[in-house]
Amino acid sequence: SDVCSSDLAMTYGNPSVMRIVKDAVRDGCDDFVFVPLYPQYAGATTGAVFDQISRVFQKVPVASHRFIRDYHDHPRYIHALAKSLERYNTSIQNGAHVLFSFHGIPMSQVNQGDLYPEQCEKTAAAVAHAVGLSKDAWSLSYQSKFGPGAWLTPATIDQVSKFPERGIKDLVVICPGFSVDCLETIEEIKVENKHTFLAAGGERFQYVKALNATKFHVDLMVALIESSLYSHELRAAES
Numbered sequence: 222s223d224v225c226s227s228d229l230a231m232t233y234g235n236p237s238v239m240r241i242v243k244d245a246v247r248d249g250c251d252d253f254v255f256v257p258l259y260p261q262y263a264g265a266t267t268g269a270v271f272d273q274i275s276r277v278f279q280k281v282p283v284a285s286h287r288f289i290r291d292y293h294d295h296p297r298y299i300h301a302l303a304k305s306l307e308r309y310n311t312s313i314q315n316g317a318h319v320l321f322s323f324h325g326i327p328m329s330q331v332n333q334g335d336l337y338p339e340q341c342e343k344t345a346a347a348v349a350h351a352v353g354l355s356k357d358a359w360s361l362s363y364q365s366k367f368g369p370g371a372w373l374t375p376a377t378i379d380q381v382s383k384f385p386e387r388g389i390k391d392l393v394v395i396c397p398g399f400s401v402d403c404l405e406t407i408e409e410i411k412v413e414n415k416h417t418f419l420a421a422g423g424e425r426f427q428y429v430k431a432l433n434a435t436k437f438h439v440d441l442m443v444a445l446i447e448s449s450l451y452s453h454e455l456r457a458a459e460s
Contacts (some may be wrong), residue, residue, distance in 0.1 A: 226245055226248065226250060228241045228244075228245065229241075230242075232269060232270050232273055238270075238273055238274060238277050239277050239280075239281070242277050242278075242281050242283075243281055246281055246283060250283075251283045251285075252283065252285050252286065253283060253285075253286035253287070254286070254287050254288075254289070254446055254449045254450065255270070255274055255286065255287070255288045255289065256289045256442065256445055256446065257270040257271075257288075257289070258400040258401070259291070259398070259400075260291060260292050260293050260298055260340075260344065260397065260398060260400070261291060261293045261323070261337055261340040261341050261344060261398055262290055262291035262293070262336060262337060262340060263326055263330070263335055263337040264330060264333075264335050264337075265326055265330060267290065267291060271288055274286070274288065287449050289445055289449060291340060292441070292445055293340040293341070293343055293344045294340075294343050294344065294347055295441065295444070295445070297437070297440055297441040297444050298344075298441050299344070299347045299348055299351055300351070300437060301432050301435065301437035301438050301440070301441055302344075302348045302351075302395065302397050302432070303348055303351040303352050304435075304437050305395065305429055305430065305432060305435070305437075306319070306348070306352050306393070306395060306429060307352075309393045309427060309429065310352075312391060312393060312425070312427065313352070313354070313358070313393065315391070316391060317391040317392065317393050317425070317427070318358060318359065318360065318384065318389045318391065318392050318393070319349070319352075319354060319358060319359040319360075319393045319394075319395065320359070320360050320361075320362060320377070320380065320381070320392060320393070320394045320395070321341075321344070321345040321348070321349075321359065321360070321361045321362070321395055321396075321397060322361075322362050322363070322364050322377045322394055322395070322396050322410060322414075323341045323345075323361070323362075323363055323364070323396070323397065323398040324363065324364060324365050324396075324398050324399070324405065325363030325364060325365055325366050325372040325373045325376070326338075326363075326372065326373060327368075327370050327371065327372050328370070328371040328372060328373065329370065329371075331373065338373055341361065341363075341397075341398065342361060344397050344398075345359070345361045345397065348395075348397065360375075360380060362374075362375045362376060362377040362379075362380045363375070363376060363377060364376070364377040364378070364396075364405065364409060364410065364414075365405050365409060377394075377410070377414060378413070378414060378417060381394075381414045381417050381418040381421070381423070381426075382417050382418070382421045383421070384418065384421070384423060385418070385421045385422035385423045386421070386422070389423070390422070390423050390424040390425065391423075391424060391425045392418055392423060392425065392426050392427070393427045393429060394410055394414065394426070394427070394428050394429065395428075395429035396410060396429075396431060399431045400431060400432060400433075400438070401431050401432075401433050402430060402431045402433060403431075406428070406431055410428055411428040414426075415428070
């Protein structure tokens with residue numbers, strides 16, 4: 222398929238999905254592939270994007286559109302995360318503990334059947350396997366709790382405060398659910414959680430940057446889009 226254009230839209234903010242779709246339709250595009258930058262599916266994130274796109278296409282009808290639901294276990298995604306951990310190999314080989322910190326969601330959503338925690342666990346286990354981590358060399362936790370209700374546990378802030386008393390003094394933290402760095406990775410993890418860990422007796426805290434605009438992240442995006450385009454062409458040829 223010829224690619225008409227590629228654009229970035231914001232679910233909450235500008236440029237909006239509506240604006241980008243209208244501009245693309247005006248330029249002659251009638252087929253869309255949407256790639257929400259949430260590797261793990263959650264109703265509150267990916268689901269919200271899908272709902273917004275559905276509302277847009279009720280007002281701006283087009284020939285077809287496809288939606289990439291998640292890529293939590295895509296080989297290129299796991300490879301990209303594993304590569305991002307490579308620079309910390311020396312620390313890891315010397316006994317540093319790796320913490321996979323994902324954004325949390327309320328337990329009310331989990332109890333309604335949201336598969337988000339299951340996908341987070343699969344991502345962490347796949348990356349741990351890819352870099353050769355033993356079972357006791359890594360942990361998984363959830364960050365960014367908001368409000369009084371129950372959220373997924375264990376909480377990242379609780380974990381980092383308890384690690385030193387368990388003998389974990391060297392910590393490497395990676396946030397696989399965040400495609401790009403933001404306040405919740407830089408301020409919350411790299412500043413707040415680092416301070417908590419060191420104040421509790423930790424000796425070394427290292428934060429692994431999000432995939433951002435790295436080559437391996439770009440390769441993943443290309444693979445996701447090409448796969449969607451190929452699948453669409455194959456179905457069209459068979460019909």
